[in-house]
């Protein structure tokens with residue numbers, strides 16, 4: 120194991136697993152997340168807004184359902200424009216939009232929950248943003264554990280030396296629902312702790 124790698128291995132049984140679930144069987148919130156983050160067929164404006172009218176007319180949502188999802192989403196994933204005519208996701212996009220997360224100086228450490236099967240590759244390549252615009256980081260281990268538990272397999276919590284990265288010139292953004300975003304994390308900034 121490399122000098123930089125100190126391991127924190129949380130071996131837990133995966134309770135929530137990310138699946139390739141058919142669209143129509145997803146919850147309304149998950150469907151909305153897909154439609155606002157990944158739907159390349161929709162002409163989003165540059166800041167990632169989609170009209171409420173489009174979701175009502177073409178995707179089976181009612182205005183009340185959208186109000187309810189925005190208000191009750193456990194991670195506060197979505198927001199309306201001031202005039203309530205448009206809606207967007209606050210983070211997690213694969214489509215190329217700028218939802219204006221705040222560029223922010225990060226704390227000393229941030230955390231990333233993943234699974235053991237990814238570790239060798241992460242050691243070699245660092246954390247990559249994969250299909251999304253950014254690598255997602257959490258400000259505490261508990262949240263990172265929840266993120267990792269979405270996947271099948273033993274969860275591993277990685278510690279990212281965020282402030283050192285920032286000092287070395289990497290930009291960090293904080294989404295409006297508290298998720299830290301960074302383009303990629305080179306391997307020398309990752310601590311794996313036993």
Ligand code: HQG
Nearest residue numbers: 194196211232233237240241244245246247249251255266
């Ligand atoms: C892994 C949810 C191999 C990475 C959550 C992760 C989060 C690598 C997967 C948000 C790698 C990407 C995002 C490398 C990264 N080699 N594997 N070099 N670099 N990975 O879903 O962070 O509920 O794009 O560890 O709460 O799991 O939808 O990222 O396992 O905030 O609002 O590649 O999704 O938010 O998976 O999750 P994802 P994530 P919502």
